[in-house]
Amino acid sequence: TAGKPIKCKAKVARAAKQPMCDEEVTVDPPKAGEVRVKVIANALCHTDIYTLDGHDPEGLFPCILGHEAGCVVESVGEGVTSVKPGDHVIPCYTPQCCEASCIFCQSPKTNLCPKIRSTQGAGKMPDGTVRFHDKDGKPIYHFMGCSTMAEYTVLAEISCAKISKDLPLEKACLFGCGVSTGLGAVWNTCKVEANSTVAVFGLGAVGLAVIQGAKMAGASRIIAVDINPNKFKSACDLGATDCVDSSKLDVPVQQHIVSMTKWGVDYTFDCTGIVSVMRAALECAHRGWGTSCIIGVAASGHEISTRPFQLVTGRTWKGTAFGGFKSRRDVPKLVQRCIEGKLPIDHFITHRFDGVEDTTKAVDALHAGACLRAVVRY
Numbered sequence: 001t002a003g004k005p006i007k008c009k010a011k012v013a014r015a016a017k018q019p020m021c022d023e024e025v026t027v028d029p030p031k032a033g034e035v036r037v038k039v040i041a042n043a044l045c046h047t048d049i050y051t052l053d054g055h056d057p058e059g060l061f062p063c064i065l066g067h068e069a070g071c072v073v074e075s076v077g078e079g080v081t082s083v084k085p086g087d088h089v090i091p092c093y094t095p096q097c098c099e100a101s102c103i104f105c106q107s108p109k110t111n112l113c114p115k116i117r118s119t120q121g122a123g124k125m126p127d128g129t130v131r132f133h134d135k136d137g138k139p140i141y142h143f144m145g146c147s148t149m150a151e152y153t154v155l156a157e158i159s160c161a162k163i164s165k166d167l168p169l170e171k172a173c174l175f176g177c178g179v180s181t182g183l184g185a186v187w188n189t190c191k192v193e194a195n196s197t198v199a200v201f202g203l204g205a206v207g208l209a210v211i212q213g214a215k216m217a218g219a220s221r222i223i224a225v226d227i228n229p230n231k232f233k234s235a236c237d238l239g240a241t242d243c244v245d246s247s248k249l250d251v252p253v254q255q256h257i258v259s260m261t262k263w264g265v266d267y268t269f270d271c272t273g274i275v276s277v278m279r280a281a282l283e284c285a286h287r288g289w290g291t292s293c294i295i296g297v298a299a300s301g302h303e304i305s306t307r308p309f310q311l312v313t314g315r316t317w318k319g320t321a322f323g324g325f326k327s328r329r330d331v332p333k334l335v336q337r338c339i340e341g342k343l344p345i346d347h348f349i350t351h352r353f354d355g356v357e358d359t360t361k362a363v364d365a366l367h368a369g370a371c372l373r374a375v376v377r378y
């Protein structure tokens, strides 16, 4: 198949707020610096649904969504040296070019390599063209540099994290987004210390990974907040010490958490994408030193606000993309820790499906609220 277009099945998002369509698409061979991969397993992240539902200001249609996946390299374009056919890779929407001239890759302070960000946001490959076409030959946009809701996709080489073959791709796919993001928000972005207190808003895979990461970091108290009480059991299993159903309170949730703790908690995390929740998370951070980290992705046009007094009195507001992990360097290490039994992740997989068509069932499961991650084998 190398060097030739491949025809395969894909879910095509034709328009916002419309169900995705099952289509046969053509996936062109990888150009220089690109890698064509066979997608083995795709896990659904809330961000895919956010874009499908029309909330993403960068959303382009028609496109192929999906950015949390495990893949095998099918062929490589000219000049590609870091992966070869048969290698297992995790597509990474935060790439890592590693170039000496990239001040972001060279800095230990960030993972936000900007090398291909503008074309990625425009739904194109780095050369400004697309590799996907529909049966009429019309172009289909890429998404987040990944587009993993297809049997084959094309990635930039700098977006490929090469991982061990010892972890099945049905599990390893989780390190492509939500689980890594939650763990990294705790370990890298906030550097939560032992004996810290933590509050987590939103107990999807991202929020539960925050709890798992906080427990591993030695947090002494972990307050789990959601409006769906079905999420509390998993939260407690992973280390939450208190659960709060914020829909049942007669005072604002920030006031409730401050009253539980006297001065608030050392670290808070928004894992909902709701701007009023982001405000609550900031405002229950500890007077004098509390840090609140925004992980959730807010809908187009939504903005955060608070009284500046909240910052004057010592709180810090920050955010994270992919948990601050430098993708190609760090994803293989996370996979290795999982293989060694030091980082269990099986509890995130609540649903399993087979075939590209059934990606829709994963969407329904995440919408229904009983799902953490639905992994679809392609």
Ligand code: NAD
Residues within 6 Å of the ligand: 045, 046, 047, 050, 177, 178, 181, 201, 202, 203, 204, 205, 206, 207, 225, 226, 227, 228, 231, 246, 271, 272, 273, 274, 277, 294, 295, 296, 297, 298, 320, 321, 322, 323, 369, 371, 372
């Ligand atoms: P999810 O839909 O599985 O989980 C969201 C949770 O929030 C659900 O349990 C829901 O019941 C809960 N929730 C809804 N309203 C709430 C409220 N008012 N108060 C408290 N909880 C509430 O989503 P996910 O896949 O875990 O993703 C979480 C968020 O993180 C999304 O916004 C997603 O787009 C974003 N995200 C960001 C990054 C990043 O790099 N920054 C990475 C992955 C995901």
Ligand code: AHE
Residues within 6 Å of the ligand: 045, 046, 047, 048, 056, 057, 058, 059, 094, 117, 177, 297, 321, 322
């Ligand atoms: N397109 C949106 C922004 C979406 C966003 O913030 N994405 C996160 C990853 S979410 C993964 O599930 C991210 O990494 N952002 C950094 C970046 O460069 O996109 C918008 O608002 O335009």
Ligand code: ZN
Residues within 6 Å of the ligand: 045, 046, 047, 048, 067, 068, 177, 178
């Ligand atoms: Zn995601």
